[in-house]
Amino acid sequence: MNGISQVILIENxxxxxxxxxxxxxxxxQMGIITLACALLGTWIGHACGADRTAVMQGLFGYNAVLTGLALSLNLAGGHRWWLALAGAAASVFITAAMMYVARNSAIPVLTLPYILLTWLLLLSPYHxxxxxxxxxxxPQDLSRVEFHREGTIQLLDGLIDGIGQVYFQQNIWASILILIGIFWAGWRLGLYAVIGTVVAWVTAYFLETEITFLNLGLYGYNAVLTILAVSAVFGSGHRLTGLIGILAAVFTVPVTAGLSSWLQPYGLPALTMPFVLVTWLVIGAREKFSRI
Structure with missing residues (x-):
């Protein structure tokens, strides 16, 4: 279960x-693949002799969970389930390797193993x-992409799904259960998650994104992860930490839009790369600016 909760940077x-x-x-089916990937990631970490504390914290499970979900949703064919499990297993070794490379750095690995592996496997069908x-x-030619601003805003769905989309969930009840789980771990964590999805929604709206993206919560999940990381998990404890987290959540919106455009010619989703980039930028800046 910790391997599942660590996706949202929570050990509970x-x-x-x-x-x-x-x-x-x-x-x-998504529930089964989530549990299977969490089990697989944790077992591989244990069987291969990883640090027991890290294994129990779920640090070898969360990238496996995300990889399994992403591949099962974005690949086609009956064997995609086996590919999802294989990808989940591979993500554990990539996670371990990246943890070793970053062992002397203040920069955490986060979800980078899942992102890179998923992108590579989603590009492989072309060869x-x-x-x-x-x-x-x-894949779409950017010069031919059409922008559609029209549509009816579904505010509640967009806000709640901004949290659920962390796990690729576009279901209000699933998203509510996920939010309850975050509040269970701590009311501040739950509050940060709510602030993150609200801030992202408002920012994307005033930057005039497509209404469909707002209703699907596609700008919310990176903001939720970022504010949790910047303000809670890797927070400096300074009085400006909360404000920095909100500003970081705001910044994920144009970063998400830019990355999505950059990846559109390859037909790839941005996944959680905006969260990783913005979180790294804030953590790196803190090494030079002691008051943030």
Missing amino acids: AVTGLFVLAGITFANY LGFFKISESLV
Whole structure:
């Protein structure tokens, strides 16, 4: 369960159970793959002799969970489930390698192993026929992309799903269960998550994004992860920490838009790369600015 909750930077088994319940409620197949990948990642870490504390904290499970979910949703064909499990297993070794490389650095690995592995595997169908990519991931020429601002705003769905989308959930009840799990781990964590999705929604709205993206919560999840990381998990304890977290959450919106445009010709989703980049920037800046 810690491997599931660590996706949102929380080490709490009950939180992981709430998240698993929410995912399973929305789609039982996704619930199964989530649990299987968490088990697989934790077992590999233990079997390969990783530090027991790190294994128990779920640090070898969260990238496996995200990789399994991403591949099962974005690959096509009946064997995508086995590919999802294989990808989840591979992410554990990549996580371990990156943790070793960054061992003397203040910069955390975060979800980078999952991002890089998922991008590589989603690009492989163009040269490897065994892999079949989902029809939803279609490379687009930026010069021909059409912008559609029109639509009816679904405020509550957009705000709540901004939290659920951390686990690829577009279901209000699944997202609510995930939010309850965050509040279970700590009311401040829950408050930060709410602030993150609200700030991202408002920022994206005033920057005139497409209404569809607002309703799906696609600008919220990176902001939620970023504010949790910057203000809570890797917070400096300074009185400006909360404000820095909010500003970082705001910054994820243009970063998400820019990365999405950059990846559009390859048909790749931005995933949690905006969260990783913005969090790294803030942590790096703190090494030079002692008051943030």
